[in-house]
Amino acid sequence: xxxxxxxxxxxxxxxxxxxxxxxxxxxxxxxxxxxxxxxxxxxxxxxxxxxxxxxxxxxxxxxxxxxxxxxxxxxxxxxxxxxxxxxxxxxxxxxxxxxxxxxxxxxxxxxxxxxxxxxxxxxxxxxxxxxxxxxxxxxxxxxxxxxxxxxxxxxxxxxxxxxxxxxxxxxxxxxxxxxxxxxxxxxxxxxxxxxxxxxxxxxxxxxxxxxxxxxxxxxxxxxxxxxxxxxxxxxxxxxxxxxxxxxxxxxxxxxxxxxxxxxxxxx
Amino acid sequence: xxxxxxxxxxxxxxxxxxxxxxxxxxxxxxxxxxxxxxxxxxxxxxxxxxxxxxxxxxxxxxxxxxxxxxxxxxxxxxxxxxxxxxxxxxxxxxxxxxxxxxxxxxxxxxxxxxxxxxxxxxxxxxxxxxxxxxxxxxxxxxxxxxxxxxxxxxxxxxxxxxxxxxxxxxxxxxxxxxxxxxxxxxxxxxxxxxxxxxxxxxxxxxxxxxxxxxxxxxxxxxxxxxxxxxxxxxxxxxxxxxxxxxxxxxxxxxxxxxxxxxxxxxxxxxxxxxxxxxxxxxxxxxxxxx
Amino acid sequence: xxxxxxxxxxxxxxxxxxxxxxxxxxxxxxxxxxxxxxxxxxxxxxxxxxxxxxxxxxxxxxxxxxxxxxxxxxxxxxxxxxxxxxxxxxxxxxxxxxxxxxxxxxxxxxxxxxxxxxxxxxxxxxxxxxxxxxxxxxxxxxxxxxxxxxxxxxxxxxxxxxxxxxxxxxxxxxxxxxxxxxxxxxxxxxxxxxxxxxxxxxxxxxxxxxxxxxxxxxxxxxxxxxxxxxxxxxxxxxxxxxxxxxxxxxxxxxxxxxxxxxxxxxxxxxxxxxxxxxxxxxxxxxxxxxxxxxxxxxxxxxxxxxxxxxxxx
Numbered sequence: 001x002x003x004x005x006x007x008x009x010x011x012x013x014x015x016x017x018x019x020x021x022x023x024x025x026x027x028x029x030x031x032x033x034x035x036x037x038x039x040x041x042x043x044x045x046x047x048x049x050x051x052x053x054x055x056x057x058x059x060x061x062x063x064x065x066x067x068x069x070x071x072x073x074x075x076x077x078x079x080x081x082x083x084x085x086x087x088x089x090x091x092x093x094x095x096x097x098x099x100x101x102x103x104x105x106x107x108x109x110x111x112x113x114x115x116x117x118x119x120x121x122x123x124x125x126x127x128x129x130x131x132x133x134x135x136x137x138x139x140x141x142x143x144x145x146x147x148x149x150x151x152x153x154x155x156x157x158x159x160x161x162x163x164x165x166x167x168x169x170x171x172x173x174x175x176x177x178x179x180x181x182x183x184x185x186x187x188x189x190x191x192x193x194x195x196x197x198x199x200x201x202x203x204x205x206x207x208x209x210x211x212x213x214x215x216x217x218x219x220x221x222x223x224x225x226x227x228x229x230x231x232x233x234x235x236x237x238x239x240x241x242x243x244x245x246x247x248x249x250x251x252x253x254x255x256x257x258x259x260x261x262x263x264x265x266x267x
Numbered sequence: 268x269x270x271x272x273x274x275x276x277x278x279x280x281x282x283x284x285x286x287x288x289x290x291x292x293x294x295x296x297x298x299x300x301x302x303x304x305x306x307x308x309x310x311x312x313x314x315x316x317x318x319x320x321x322x323x324x325x326x327x328x329x330x331x332x333x334x335x336x337x338x339x340x341x342x343x344x345x346x347x348x349x350x351x352x353x354x355x356x357x358x359x360x361x362x363x364x365x366x367x368x369x370x371x372x373x374x375x376x377x378x379x380x381x382x383x384x385x386x387x388x389x390x391x392x393x394x395x396x397x398x399x400x401x402x403x404x405x406x407x408x409x410x411x412x413x414x415x416x417x418x419x420x421x422x423x424x425x426x427x428x429x430x431x432x433x434x435x436x437x438x439x440x441x442x443x444x445x446x447x448x449x450x451x452x453x454x455x456x457x458x459x460x461x462x463x464x465x466x467x468x469x470x471x472x473x474x475x476x477x478x479x480x481x482x483x484x485x486x487x488x489x490x491x492x493x494x495x496x497x498x499x500x501x502x503x504x505x506x507x508x509x510x511x512x513x514x515x516x517x518x519x520x521x522x523x524x525x526x527x528x529x530x531x532x533x534x535x536x537x538x539x540x541x542x543x544x545x546x547x548x549x550x551x552x553x554x555x556x557x
Numbered sequence: 558x559x560x561x562x563x564x565x566x567x568x569x570x571x572x573x574x575x576x577x578x579x580x581x582x583x584x585x586x587x588x589x590x591x592x593x594x595x596x597x598x599x600x601x602x603x604x605x606x607x608x609x610x611x612x613x614x615x616x617x618x619x620x621x622x623x624x625x626x627x628x629x630x631x632x633x634x635x636x637x638x639x640x641x642x643x644x645x646x647x648x649x650x651x652x653x654x655x656x657x658x659x660x661x662x663x664x665x666x667x668x669x670x671x672x673x674x675x676x677x678x679x680x681x682x683x684x685x686x687x688x689x690x691x692x693x694x695x696x697x698x699x700x701x702x703x704x705x706x707x708x709x710x711x712x713x714x715x716x717x718x719x720x721x722x723x724x725x726x727x728x729x730x731x732x733x734x735x736x737x738x739x740x741x742x743x744x745x746x747x748x749x750x751x752x753x754x755x756x757x758x759x760x761x762x763x764x765x766x767x768x769x770x771x772x773x774x775x776x777x778x779x780x781x782x783x784x785x786x787x788x789x790x791x792x793x794x795x796x797x798x799x800x801x802x803x804x805x806x807x808x809x810x811x812x813x814x815x816x817x818x819x820x821x822x823x824x825x826x827x828x829x830x831x832x833x834x835x836x837x838x839x840x841x842x843x844x845x846x847x848x849x850x851x852x853x854x855x856x857x858x859x860x861x862x863x864x865x866x867x868x869x870x
Contacts, residue, residue: 063557063735094741102557106736108729110796110857114864119725120740127726127742129754132717159864175740303653354848362652363599364847367787370601371843374784378836386829492657492664499657530672537661537668541646544654544661551651557735 012214013075013097013182014038015060016082020069022052022059030055031238032069037216038183041209044229044246045218048259051235053218054103057185061100062090073098075182097182101189103218105168112161113171117146120175142178149174152200165192173201177208184208186217190224202228226250234259270403275522277404283517284413285475287510289490290497291420292468294509297498299441299461300356305369306347307469308487308494309376314340314470315477315486316384322391329393329409333474340470341463347372348462353455377484388483413475420468421510428506437461493520496540499547570697575814577701577769579805584708584762585782586790586801587715588755594795595724596751597731599652602643602659603759603786605666608778610636610760612666614767615683616676625689629764636760637753644752648745663783670775677773684772700769707765711758716798720863727751728858781836785809788839791846794855803854808839 015037022030030052037043037060045053058064060071066086073096074082085093108116118135121142126134150158153170162168173189186205190198202224209215219225225232225246232249234242236258242249249255293307318336321327327335351372355365396407428434436457439447448454469487476486493516501512516536523532585603592598614632617623623631643662647655670677677683688696718724729737730744737744767773785808786801793804812835822831846853 061739063739091738091741091743094739100739106557106733108733108736110728110732110860112860112864115725115860119729122722127722129723131723132714132721135721138722160861179741303656351844358848360847360851364851366599366656367791368844368847371840375837375840378833381833492660495657499653528672530668534665534668534672537665540661541658544650544658545646547654549649549651557739
């Protein structure tokens with residue numbers, strides 16, 4: 001019962017899930033038969049709590065193991081065809097260009113904001129035991145880009161530590177952007193952010209998508225979803241049961257019943 | 268072949284019954300409080316010292332001194348929990364740090380006891396035990412007592428944890444502390460009970476080893492790694508697993524020592540331990556947050 | 558006590574020995590600081606790698622007649638090889654597993670010194686291991702100076718690591734490994750390689766000690782070394798470059814040098830009660846520190862002082 005996506009531009013890097021299943025303690029949490037993500041610049045993933053959205057993203061990143069099925073990544077830029085992500089270690093998946101932010105706020109104790117971002121940006125060749133003078137090089141390469149992000153988002157103490165949940169969320173997002181992903185999975189990136197920062201995040205996502213990045217965004221703040229997405233996937237009880245452009249999803253009975261309530265009907 | 272196996276089984280069981288006792292004690296603490304208590308080695312050592320002290324000071328027989336040892340070691344165990352491990356838990360000390368703290372406690376006790384009991388080895392004052400032949404293997408009545416105690420403790424614990432009210436509280440506390448507290452279980456009482464029982468098991472083990480050889484400050488520490496092996500290898504399957512692992516280790520060690528030089532047998536066992544730990548993998552990462 | 562030169566060159570042997578022990582523990586402490594304080598590897602088998610280097614050097618020198626540098630290279634390589642294997646073993650184990658594996662490794666090294674007594678001499682001892690050069694009766698002082706240079710270089714290296722991308726990678730791995738992985742960092746490989754080369758360095762330090770003490774006995778390869786290093790590092794501050802130095806000065810220097818020199822206690826007390834009391838105090842220190850000031854005297858790492866953003870250049 002899925003309505004096909006209607007927007008496809010030039011071939012984009014995409015993630016394919018086939019027969020993917022995951023259970024926790026006997027309960028099936030994710031059961032996705034056939035899903036492709038990333039063919040549109042920005043795709044939304046919505047659904048009630050417990051629908052399995054975050055678990056799905058974790059399965060893609062291989063930070064948890066699938067019970068069955070395959071997740072693969074196809075990148076038209078690389079000639080080798082597709083890579084089976086479900087057989088690849090997480091850090092390699094990131095190197096291939098698939099990156100995810102965290103729903104639950106994650107941070108590095110003891111690392112400053114600059115530390116966090118330089119960590120994300122730095123390449124492996126500079127992080128070797130014998131490269132004890134490489135910090136200068138890393139700052140030369142990425143300092144400007146990092147400074148731009150810091151200026152754009154107005155951190156309270158950019159030379160210190162992130163001091164609120166909102167700042168840590170932002171830091172999470174910026175770290176992932178610094179990795180220059182081909183497919184970016186955002187898990188509730190604006191949760192806990194004030195209105196103006198939410199706007200800025202949305203604007204940034206639009207820009208990156210226009211530059212060629214594919215974005216899949218999980219959000220409970222539906223104005224963000226309707227405002228950004230080219231298509232929306234609706235997930236409930238572990239499966240994607242509807243797909244379509246924002247307008248049709250908003251009006252669909254099942255979605256309204258299971259999730260929206262009457263607040264969002266009718267545009 | 269069967270004869271060799273039977274021999275190894277009997278020797279393993281009788282020689283290593285104290286190991287199983289000690290492992291049960293350490294495992295109780297590991298399962299409930301989630302800590303590897305390195306200082307449990309000293310609960311064992313001090314159990315031996317307490318028993319020896321009761322025996323040589325008051326002239327009581329070995330069985331009475333065992334009772335004294337068990338009770339005093341149990342109290343010591345409870346004291347270490349209240350003074351060291353409970354504060355650590357309440358202050359949310361990290362896992363590696365708790366192990367280092369218990370190592371510190373182990374070092375402290377191992378040396379503090381020397382100011383009380385002296386630096387050199389002490390001995391129980393007991394008549395040599397009668398020997399009995401079991402399936403062609405000579406064992407002492409004392410060793411048979413040890414085996415009997417292991418069986419009694421194992422059965423007793425099984426009934427206590429699986430069939431009684433308190434046992435249910437122990438299981439609830441071990442699996443989810445905050446949930447247990449909300450259900451009205453008093454974690455302190457339950458925890459003190461378990462630490463006391465664990466201390467008793469350790470103290471008894473210490474006494475057996477002390478009688479069989481001598482009582483010296485490194486009695487428990489020398490055996491700590493072996494006990495840790497049994498707890499970590501068998502621990503995945505609860506107390507039952509620990510008992511089986513203890514039995515298996517004892518039989519394996521005794522069997523190996525029949526064939527190859529004893530030091531090499533120990534080395535081989537430790538290598539096997541490392542391999543098993545690698546296969547065991549990471550038990551802590553079941554819930555991914557990233 | 559006269560001038561500094563008199564102090565240095567007139568000093569009794571045990572002063573040099575005490576100083577050597579301090580510097581050696583600082584060296585081992587710096588390596589443990591990288592493993593534990595930064596990368597989060599709870600290595601309880603420090604004495605195993607140090608002891609492997611010690612005895613490997615002894616065996617290569619005494620039994621195989623290798624020259625000093627070949628034996629040193631061999632001993633370091635052997636410790637490094639053990640470090641590669643143990644690094645591979647522990648880099649994806651939980652805290653309990655790392656404890657069990659590293660303790661087992663140290664015990665294996667100790668057992669080997671006795672079980673392979675054809676090679677190692679067992680309890681009779683292994684020797685004589687002479688200094689590779691001779692400057693009269695001040696050679697041990699020269700050896701101390703060499704160790705000071707080496708440990709000094711190590712300290713400089715560790716200080717640079719804190720200000721380098723490598724240090725940041727280690728800290729990220731140690732403080733939130735899953736998050737580091739989600740940023741594409743190969744944490745398993747990072748930990749394994751770190752463990753390998755730091756173990757080689759521990760072996761090197763052990764090998765140098767062999768020439769210093771001239772005779773090797775299995776009793777040198779016991780947990781006392783591991784504990785001394787852990788106490789020094791925890792007391793000084795496990796997150797700080799200077800932690801091991803501060804801690805070693807306040808423990809070993811204080812006990813093995815200052816108290817022995819300046820506190821008038823009867824000789825019998827020194828023989829027996831003093832070493833026992835010292836260990837008691839070390840044990841107590843570990844408990845009290847980790848309960849009430851787990852980051853030691855120097856406290857938490859202060860990376861906000863290193864921020865060199867673009868605007869700061």
